[in-house]
Amino acid sequence: MTKNRIDELIQQVGELPPMPQAAQKAMALIRDPNSSMAKIARILALDPVMTSLVLRWANSAYYSLAHPIATVDQAVVYLGQNTIQSLVLAASVSSLLNRPVPGYDLGRGDLWKHSVGVAAAARLAISWRRRDQAEEAYHAGLLCDIGKLAFEILLRNMQLDRIEAEDLTFTEIETKYFGVDHGALGAELARRWNLPEELQAAIAHHHHPAEAGEHILLASAVHIGDTILMMMGIGIGKDGLKYRVDPAALEALQADENRVLELYEPVLKAVKEAEVMIGIIK
Amino acid sequence: MEVDVYHQVKTSVKRLLNIDLTAYKDEQMRRRLDSWLLRCGASTWEEYNRRLRDDPNELKRFRDYLTINVSEFFRDEERWVTLRSTVLPQLLQTSGPGRSLRVWSAGCSIGPEPYSLAILFQEATPLSKHYLLATDLDRSALEKARQRGPFAASEVRNVTPVQLQKYFEPGGPPYYVRPSLAARVRFCEQNMLTDPFEAGFDLILCRNVIIYFTVEAKTRLYQKFAAALRPGGVLFLGGTEIIPHPQTMGMVNQGICFYTKKA
Numbered sequence: 001m002t003k004n005r006i007d008e009l010i011q012q013v014g015e016l017p018p019m020p021q022a023a024q025k026a027m028a029l030i031r032d033p034n035s036s037m038a039k040i041a042r043i044l045a046l047d048p049v050m051t052s053l054v055l056r057w058a059n060s061a062y063y064s065l066a067h068p069i070a071t072v073d074q075a076v077v078y079l080g081q082n083t084i085q086s087l088v089l090a091a092s093v094s095s096l097l098n099r100p101v102p103g104y105d106l107g108r109g110d111l112w113k114h115s116v117g118v119a120a121a122a123r124l125a126i127s128w129r130r131r132d133q134a135e136e137a138y139h140a141g142l143l144c145d146i147g148k149l150a151f152e153i154l155l156r157n158m159q160l161d162r163i164e165a166e167d168l169t170f171t172e173i174e175t176k177y178f179g180v181d182h183g184a185l186g187a188e189l190a191r192r193w194n195l196p197e198e199l200q201a202a203i204a205h206h207h208h209p210a211e212a213g214e215h216i217l218l219a220s221a222v223h224i225g226d227t228i229l230m231m232m233g234i235g236i237g238k239d240g241l242k243y244r245v246d247p248a249a250l251e252a253l254q255a256d257e258n259r260v261l262e263l264y265e266p267v268l269k270a271v272k273e274a275e276v277m278i279g280i281i282k
Numbered sequence: 283m284e285v286d287v288y289h290q291v292k293t294s295v296k297r298l299l300n301i302d303l304t305a306y307k308d309e310q311m312r313r314r315l316d317s318w319l320l321r322c323g324a325s326t327w328e329e330y331n332r333r334l335r336d337d338p339n340e341l342k343r344f345r346d347y348l349t350i351n352v353s354e355f356f357r358d359e360e361r362w363v364t365l366r367s368t369v370l371p372q373l374l375q376t377s378g379p380g381r382s383l384r385v386w387s388a389g390c391s392i393g394p395e396p397y398s399l400a401i402l403f404q405e406a407t408p409l410s411k412h413y414l415l416a417t418d419l420d421r422s423a424l425e426k427a428r429q430r431g432p433f434a435a436s437e438v439r440n441v442t443p444v445q446l447q448k449y450f451e452p453g454g455p456p457y458y459v460r461p462s463l464a465a466r467v468r469f470c471e472q473n474m475l476t477d478p479f480e481a482g483f484d485l486i487l488c489r490n491v492i493i494y495f496t497v498e499a500k501t502r503l504y505q506k507f508a509a510a511l512r513p514g515g516v517l518f519l520g521g522t523e524i525i526p527h528p529q530t531m532g533m534v535n536q537g538i539c540f541y542t543k544k545a
Contacts, residue, residue: 113379224409231410233374240371245408260409268380 005179006188010150027092030085030135031196037081038073044088045072053091053281054084062276085135087277089142090116094281096149097142103152104237111149112278113271114235115142120270121225121263128253129217137221140202143195144222145235147186147203154178155238170239171207183207210248220249228263234271283312283319287327291315294331299345301419305475305499318347342422353391355398355433356440357489358521361539362398366406369516369540373484374407376514376545383412383484386510388474389491390416393427393467394437397459399487400466401441401449415480417472424471430464432456474503479510486511489539490520505531513545 029035029043044050051072058075059068069075076084098112106114119141126137151174160173171181187204198215205212205219206226212219227245229235250256283291288311292303303311315327322340324330334341356362377383385403387396396416403412418424435455438446451458474491486507492500507517508531519525519539528534533541 227409231374231407232380233371233377234379236371236375240367241374241406242367257409261411264380264410271379 006185009154009178009180009185010188027089027139027195030088031139037076037084040084040088041072041076044084050088050091054079054087056280057087057277060276060280062273082134086116086119086138089119089139090274090277091281093142093146094278096146098278098281099149101148101152101237103155103158104148104239106148106235106237109275109278110235110237111145113274114229115145116274116277117229117232117234117267117271118142118144118222118225121228121267122221124263124266125224125253125255125260126217126221128255128259133218133221136198136202137218140199140206140218141222141225143190143199144186144203144206144226145182146189147182147184150185150189151178151182160238168242169207169244170242173242181207207243207246209246209252216248216252220246220252223249224253224255224260224263225267228260228267232264232268232271283316283327288312288315290331291327294334295348298334298341299348301345301348302473302475303348305495307496314348318344345420345422353394354437354440355394355401357394357398358539359440361518361521362402362440364537364540365518366402368537369485369518370402370406373514373516377484377512382410384480384482384512385412385414385485386480386483386487387414387416387467388472388486388488388507390418390424390427390469391420392423392433393430393459393469394433395487395489396427396467396469397449397463400463401445403466404449404463405445411466414467415470416467417470417474419471419473421471424469428464428469429458430461431458433458474506475499479506481510482512483510484512484515485518486515487518488520489518490523493520493523504533508533508543511543513543515543517541517543 025043029040044054054072054075055069058079059065065078069078079087093115094112097115098109100106100108101111119138122137122141123134126133158177168176171183174181183204183206187200190200190203198218201212201215202218202222205215206222209216209219209223223246227243230241230243250260288308295301295303319325319327319330322330322333324333334344373383385399387399390396393416396414399414403410403414416427418427433454433456435457438450438455438457441450446454446457449460449463451460488503488507492503495503504517504525511517516536517533517540519541521539523539525531525533525535525541528541532544534544536542
């Protein structure tokens with residue numbers, strides 16, 4: 001039933017922008033354990049858009065280098081693997097995420113900053129347990145709210161009942177009105193984009209990670225990331241603070257509150273970086 | 283109570299309790315004192331004054347009465363819902379990304395207000411840490427607040443069973459707040475009329491504290507509060523307290539009880 005409902009919803013909201021080709025290729029490469037950074041650099045160098053993006057980023061005021069960087073190879077060496085990966089991933093979904101989302105009361109750039117922040121936080125959080133899943137976590141964090149893009153059109157003209165809005169979490173409200181929440185819808189989009197199963201699972205369950213089965217760690221990292229970005233006031237919209245923190249997430253990550261508080265500073269830095277980045281991508 | 287007697291009372295109260303009654307409305311305070319004397323079975327102030335000098339317990343009772351230590355958790359529930367669902371998200375958004383909030387419960391009495399705030403923050407903004415200041419003039423009230431209780435069943439009537447279980451020690455009534463929750467609040471003694479304020483607050487609560495103050499004292503306080511808020515910060519007053527011309531202090535009314543400092 002839910003499957004039909006999702007199809008129906010996606011149809012209702014019309015065509016969603018497809019994932020850009022270059023992005024899909026770059027993402028596949030980044031996920032492939034056999035691909036080296038040198039190989040990624042070579043592929044990037046073939047794509048004029050990506051090349052220019054990486055070079056502009058490396059030469060941006062953000063790094064204020066004494067000597068300009070001229071090639072993608074140099075940029076990869078200078079910026080390091082993590083930064084290049086984040087940049088490529090972020091650039092590839094920026095067209096989707098850097099748009100206003102009026103149904104959730106989010107202005108242009110809000111969802112973008114939120115998503116990049118969640119991604120950075122998820123990468124750090126999962127590294128407490130599994131360093132090798134850091135890139136997946138970044139990726140999942142970046143895409144966790146992609147379902148909101150589909151939902152928001154339906155939410156635009158909806159007046160939420162006040163009492164209900166106070167008693168239910170926002171995912172419960174979504175489920176009540178539409179049969180699914182934005183996580184489930186996002187997971188379906190991820191499936192249509194041929195993203196791997198663990199990403200689909202993390203997106204689907206990022207508000208209730210305990211239900212993510214074998215992908216609980218990934219979903220938990222995204223869950224914690226999403227929570228602290230809300231606490232920072234980044235990406236708070238119509239859904240306000242109406243989400244619950246799942247204690248299972250902290251348990252899965254073997255972390256406590258103090259450990260989470262340590263994330264604030266690096267995540268904030270990533271969000272600031274994201275603001276600069278979006279200026280370069282545009 | 284005659285005016286000249288009231289003058290004597292003011293002097294004695296200042297000397298005995300260090301409370302300045304000139305900041306309160308004469309008329310109301312005199313009525314309050316009259317009804318208090320009646321309740322205590324004292325026929326004149328002179329008689330009661332003698333009792334105050336001889337009996338420290340009576341002095342304490344009198345102090346509690348004057349400083350109006352009536353308080354309960356989540357007083358005016360509906361306003362607390364607004365605080366959580368509207369004001370708090372707005373404050374997080376405008377406080378600057380990643381900055382934790384600075385919140386002040388002014389006139390916190392025996393602690394229900396700051397502890398309600400601590401519960402609210404724990405629930406609405408878990409995994410974050412905010413600065414929670416609670417001040418009062420009344421040392422004995424603060425002492426009770428610091429001791430985390432005891433709170434009567436009537437004082438916690440707006441606390442849900444789940445919250446009661448989570449944030450209070452088992453075995454009530456009377457109830458005691460758990461140490462982990464109490465550790466989130468910083469209590470300080472302060473005279474709002476004479477002491478300087480800390481600055482840069484996102485949210486200030488001063489509820490049902492200054493209703494008995496004179497118009498002049500109120501105006502001065504509202505101005506001090508406005509100065510202590512950051513631009514975009516919010517002042518949360520009691521149900522019957524209204525700032526007459528908020529714009530003259532750079533504030534905007536935002537629904538019942540809430541005033542926002544213009545950015």
